[in-house]
Amino acid sequence: MTTSTHEADLRGVALRVTKQRLAVLAAVRRNSHSDADSIVKEVRQELGQVSTQAVYDVLHALTESGLIRCVEPAGSPARYDARVGDNHHHLVCRTCGDMVDVDCAVGAAPCIEPAARHGFSIDEAEVTYWGVCPSCRIT
């Protein structure tokens, strides 16, 4: 994924191309599921100086426009996911907090339809699998 890809993607959703946005988008795509703080660090490494606020603004703009997705698992700051448009789910390690993508469990009823709708109009079923990752299980 090159800078020109990121640039084209920003233009594709009618967002102005700035070095901060390119850097944030690149950071998220390079390292999916990282939180705002580590994105700030990575972007600063690349650009030298960026305000925290700018990074939050960019993350919100990218999320809003659908270029990235924001995931907020219980007990950890928001994380940003570069994989979008497929409503995939996540597997989270209770020990180290590591998060990996899992494809949508299509076919398994609860993923799509709740047992009862309670009059709600539902647009998303978010599934988080909790467990322990291989490396945390060993130690």
Place this chain on the structure above:
Amino acid sequence: MTTSTHEADLRGVALRVTKQRLAVLAAVRRNSHSDADSIVKEVRQELGQVSTQAVYDVLHALTESGLIRCVEPAGSPARYDARVGDNHHHLVCRTCGDMVDVDCAVGAAPCIEPAARHGFSIDEAEVTYWGVCPSCRIT
């Protein structure tokens, strides 16, 4: 649900019985899915004066012991659910934040199997259905 039920339940999980704990447990059971702040308010109404910290401590102790369950939907403070032991799921209104229980379509936890396990040992599948509740849809 009377005070003696709450008291018996506290003793059942080897927790000391205090007026703060009884009040917090009663508040959660009376009004499931409320957040720490409104529980603090309710408990103060009953007891007159309780520290915020005490309420947080009690909520953690009750969660730890399995008497209540902590749910943390994206973008809202933690909520406490009196219904435990059945790994049911939640339906959350994007507009007003209202949360209702939905039965788990499958029997025991983890109710769904992920498409790929990635070496994790999984113990829970947490499902959150996002949508708009009937009263928010009308207005």
Place this chain on the structure above:
DNA sequence: TATCCAAAGTGGAATCAGTCCAGTTTAGTT
């Protein structure tokens, strides 16, 4: 039924993640 002490509660300061705001800079028109 008095003593004791780990567990529970207090109050105040601190942290963490994130937002608000008012002013400045800049991308990309016109």
Place this chain on the structure above:
DNA sequence: AACTAAACTGGACTGATTCCACTTTGGATA
């Protein structure tokens, strides 16, 4: 080249929650 809405800065602030040092108390034990 000038213009302007969008983007960025930096600093103050908020809301939710935790930390800490100290005091109080439930309930086990003598």
